Amino acid sequence: MKQEISILINGKEKRYSESESNKEQEKSSNEIAAAIEVLDRDNFMVLAEPLKKNEISFKRKKMNLFSKRRTGFYLPQKGKSxxxxxxxxxxxxxxxxxxxxxxxxxxxxxxxxxAGNLKPETAPVQKEKSPSGKKLVSLPPINLEFSALQAGVFSTKERAEDVVKSIEDKGFSAVIISAGDEKSAVIVGIANEKHQLESYGESYQKEMEKPLVKTLSFSFDDLKTPSNLDETYFTNGQILLQNVLTLSQMPGTKESGLDQTLSDFNKWKQYGQKQKKNWKDETANAASVFEKQLEGAFLALKDTKKGELNWAFQQKAMDSLQSYKQLLQTLK
The missing domain is CATH 1.20.5 (Single alpha-helices involved in coiled-coils or other helix-helix interfaces)
Structure with a gap:
């Protein structure tokens, strides 16, 4: 005899017979499902074999979100994740x-x-060239050293100019040179050696305050010129200036020595005329000024009277030194 069972689902009655429940049980006994098991195989989670429904079981494992152990599907080839x-x-x-x-x-x-010009492009450095288009060559450094009578050092050039005027009014020579830190020094005489200035110093202090004997040193390096042949002109210019100062201290041999030095001066000047064609205008003009001042020093020395100090010669000698320095400056 079949029995019926009444089941209330959501308040509604559902009837099942014994035969129906048996059929459903038999049908469900053949159903299969998949379960996830955790196996100790390289710390991976694997998919287990299909199980029958009535044998389904799950092995749960608590997972730590911050665990260093990896989880994933197992791959047949070991070493590839x-x-x-x-x-x-x-x-x-x-x-x-x-x-x-x-x-x-x-x-x-x-x-x-x-926008901000944080790193502007640097313009390529261009090599210097002479007016003829040829590359410039370097000259050896030129060092100048002279002894001088210094009348004083002044804080402004205007004050130094006033002192120079007062010195010239007394019949002495004077020039202004830079003393550094925007100061100006007044020089009243130069020579190759200090003892050559003794007579000039004694004569000067009779009318003015006693001057100081100083050493003037000037160094010119990194000089550029169109040709190596120019070196002869610039170095011989220094030699000629030193020679005329030496002659001023040699009264016994002045005439013969002066004639020979003047001959050397004329040859040097003619050589410069040929070389100037390749120089820039600034250098050529400065060379002409130096030649004129140096020639004036020779002529003033020739007019020296026996037993007298030639302050006109001193003026031309100091002017020659100033113009020679300006000439070398144009080569930088």
């Missing part, structure tokens, strides 16, 4: 992101540099 397709996708994403990042940085860095 991701398939090639996934690896390719990851690498492509990394490369694409890197390229895009570099492009963005380049765009922003370019905009900032152009």
């Amino acid at each position: 991701l398939p090639k397709q996934i690896l390719a996708a990851v690498m492509a994403a990394i490369v694409t992101g890197t390229v895009l990042g570099i492009m963005v940085l380049m765009v922003f860095s370019t905009d900032i540099t152009e």
